[in-house]
Amino acid sequence: MVNHGFNVSQYNWTRTVNAWKIDMGMFKGNFGQILNKWTYGIANSIIGNLASQVCNTIGLVDGVTDMDGMLALSGVTKNQNSAFTIGHYSLGPKNYVADWRDHLFVHEYGHYIQTQRWGVLYFPVIAIPSLASATFTSKWSHMEHKDRWFEVNASNLGAKYFTPVRD
Incomplete structure (x- = not known):
């Protein structure tokens, strides 16, 4: 006899839980961050x-x-030292977590602050040039990706936000 149906006990709920957390990210953070997500950002x-x-x-x-309005999604990028941020979503490597002690997270949090400040202009002014820089800089330019103004600014914003050190 063939049993048709959905066996809940054998379903891996990881993607469902992740999807819920991704959507609930719209309600994470302080009042100003949440308001920004639904208006200017x-x-x-x-x-x-x-x-x-x-x-x-x-x-x-x-x-x-x-952490503080931003989501960190792990497992998306292959390089352990790379991540990218779109709005309040930061997509990083395996074991990437929202933690102020993680330099990569702090840097990406700086990009999150940039999205709050730049709004829709974040893509043409920062995101697209940053992606192009990360992809092509070492091939066509003598300037390192990390030395571009938008990357330096992101690192400075993230470091300033998380100073003084939290516990």
Whole structure:
């Protein structure tokens, strides 16, 4: 006899839980951060949410953590030293977590602050040039990616935000 149906006990709920956390990221943070996500930063939030949900759906996301309004999605990038931020979504390597002691997270948090400040202009002014720089800089320029103004600014913003050190 063939048993048709959905066996809940054998279902891996990881993607479902991650999807819920990704969507609930719209309500994480202080009042100003949440307001920004739904107003001035809505375009960044929508694009970031869609990109995050696609990565989760195809199985790249192995965990979601949050801190001070930003989500850290682990398992998306292959290089342990690379991540990218779209709105309040930061997509990073395996074991990437929202932790102020992680230099990569602090740097990406700086990009999150940039999205809050620049709104829809974040993509043409920072995100696209940053992606191009990360992809092509070493081949076509004598300037390192980390030395570009938008990367230095992100590092400074993140470091300033998390100083003094938290416990």
